[in-house]
Amino acid sequence: MDREPAVATELAEWASERIRRPRATDDVSDVREKATPADIVTDTDEAVEAHVRAVLRREFPEYGIEGEEYGVHEGTKGAPHWVIDPVDGTTNYAHGIGWCSFSLGLASPQGVPLLGVVADPWRREIFTATRGGGAHLNGRPIRAAAHDTLTGHVFMTEWAAHAHWPGLDDLLRELSSRHCTVRVMGSTALSLVQVAAGRATAAAIGEFHPVDALPPLLIATEAGAVAIPELPAYDTPLLLAAPGVADEATALWRETVLR
CATH class of the missing domain: 3.40.190.80 (D-Maltodextrin-Binding Protein; domain 2)
Structure with missing residues (x-):
């Protein structure tokens, strides 16, 4: 993979800025119910996913796409596919709670993860990884904790x-x-x-x-x-x-x- 990580990170930066835009927490006109009252969508979810899908289809036309809001776009047979959650934690977002994220990944036709990006808009953090390339936070390598017990953690x-x-x-x-x-x-x-x-x-x-x-x-x-x-x-x-x-x-x- 050459261009995929750079494009994914740029999209995460754009999505973070879009999610951070001021929104009146008492204005629920852009909140709509999907399957249940606990399953909601906002204009921001749809706007972010629509933009991301458009960029990915332009940059990688042979790749498939699966998104939280707009379903599956079939790619060329045998090509990788993108997975998108434009606002993961929509309930928090809709209620003004600063804990949600933008999530974007690339998987092989067999579903093996090849690339992952998770952005925290509120803390301005972007987590990234490529298969075999290690994990990074804002460009710096990160590692799982060195703890040897669950107790106290x-x-x-x-x-x-x-x-x-x-x-x-x-x-x-x-x-x-x-x-x-x-x-x-x-x-x-x-x-x-x-x-x-x-x-x-x-x-x-x-x-x-x-x-x-x-x-x-x-x-x-x-x-x-x-x-x-x-x-x-x-x-x-x-x-x-x-x-x-x-x-x-x-x-x-x-x-x-x-x-």
Whole structure:
């Protein structure tokens, strides 16, 4: 890959600026319900994805595209495909809570992550990775935490929109007994990528969706984190853990989520 990382990073910078534009938090005229009241979209989601798709189709016309808001554009047979979540954490964004992200990834025809970008507009951070090229934060190399226990450290997770997912309650109870501090922040991509930065020692989601989880999966593993499984199927659980706690976290994962 030559041009893909540069184009992806430029799009992340543009999306971050677009998301940061002032918006009246009491103005809900641009918020619309999708599948449920807990599943919403804003004008910003649609505007960001439309722009990103247009640039990607112009720059890489043979590649496919899968986006959160506008579905799938089929590419040339055997070509890679992009995955886009224009605002991951729309509920936070719509309510004026500064924890959401822009997520963009590139995957092989078999779904193997090749490139990942996750942008935090509010902290002006852009996480990037290419397969075999390591992980970076604003251009600086990053590594997963060197911790050797979950105890006393941060474990990130997310609900499935408004609901707990199977095994989550058991997992939370066991983490609590280990004095491991759990955080549910409201953006899958931004939560998972904290493992890459060494801020969270582990993170988990109950349903893997490539549009928001494939980019941070690559970023975290390129930063040295362990993924269980290495490449999850759609709608299946995913665990990310710093290498020193991988055995402990995996055993706990099997006892609670995979049993």
